[in-house]
Amino acid sequence: MRRRDWLTWLSGAVLGGTAPRVGWTQSASSAEAEAKAGPLPVIGQPWSVPPMTRLEGVAFEPAQADGRVLVLYWWASTCPFCAVTTPHIERLWRTHGARGDWLLLGLSIDRTEEAARRYLAQRGYTFPSAWVTPQVQRAMPKPKGLPITLVRGRDGRIAMAERGQLFPEDVEAIARFF
Numbered sequence: 001m002r003r004r005d006w007l008t009w010l011s012g013a014v015l016g017g018t019a020p021r022v023g024w025t026q027s028a029s030s031a032e033a034e035a036k037a038g039p040l041p042v043i044g045q046p047w048s049v050p051p052m053t054r055l056e057g058v059a060f061e062p063a064q065a066d067g068r069v070l071v072l073y074w075w076a077s078t079c080p081f082c083a084v085t086t087p088h089i090e091r092l093w094r095t096h097g098a099r100g101d102w103l104l105l106g107l108s109i110d111r112t113e114e115a116a117r118r119y120l121a122q123r124g125y126t127f128p129s130a131w132v133t134p135q136v137q138r139a140m141p142k143p144k145g146l147p148i149t150l151v152r153g154r155d156g157r158i159a160m161a162e163r164g165q166l167f168p169e170d171v172e173a174i175a176r177f178f
Contacts, residue, residue: 033137034144037141037142037143037144037145038141038143038144039143039144040143040144040145040148040150040161040162040163041143041150041158041161042158042161043158043159043160043161044157044158045157045158046156046157046158047140047150047152047156047157047158048062048139048140048156049062049065049070049072049105049140049152050062050135050136050139050140052130052133052136053130054105054128054129054130055108055113055116055117055120055129055130055131056128058128060105060128060130064103065103065152066156067154068101068102068103068154069101069102069103069151069152069153069154069159069177069178070102070103070104070105070151070152071092071102071103071104071105071149071150071151071152071174072105072107072148072149072150072151072152073089073104073105073106073107073127073147073148073149073150074106074107074108074109074132074142074146074147074148074149075089075106075107075108075109075129075146075147076108076109076110076146077108077110077115077116077118077119078110079146079147081146081147081164081165082146082147084165085147085149085165085166085171086123086125086147087123088166088167088168088170088171088172089104089106089127089149089166089171090125090126090127091168091171092104092171092172092174092175093126093127093128094126095175096175096178097127099178101178102177102178103128104127104128105128105129105130106127106128106129106130107129107130107132107136107142108129108130108131108132109132109142109146110131112131113131116129116131143161143163144163145163145164146163146164147163147164147165147166148161148162148163149161149162149166149174150162151174151177153177159177160174160177
């Protein structure tokens with residue numbers, strides 16, 4: 001069993017069991033939304049992305065991703081699995097971001113936009129991110145789990161869909177899609 005699969009199984013066993021949820025900060029409505037969240041998209045499924053505003057105030061328009069690989073990464077500042085994965089996402093961005101044949105868009109599900117901004121700034125993360133507004137959530141619902149990493153190919157179809165913590169080799173493997 002890959003260590004990623006083992007960790008996913010272990011986290012499901014702990015979070016799904018009777019273990020106390022120390023530091024759980026989601027509001028009841030967020031927890032309800034997560035319980036109703038759908039599965040990961042199927043490889044080959046078309047995936048549309050709505051327009052949104054990135055945290056630094058720059059508009060993201062779906063046409064920017066036409067003909068390019070788009071990596072979508074849902075994260076939260078309170079997610080321990082995100083805390084392990086996000087440095088690898090940042091490394092991917094710093095290593096390959098200037099290529100121009102792909103885009104990365106982090107999608108914060110923090111309670112507030114300010115919490116997302118503060119988290120990125122405190123850690124020196126530079127990858128483009130947006131805060132998931134209710135409008136964005138309605139247009140592009142987050143699949144169940146966190147973090148979620150989707151790779152949308154140049155054809156607008158899902159090429160990779162992963163739920164949970166990614167290890168360095170998992171994130172590095174995303175570059176094969178560029």
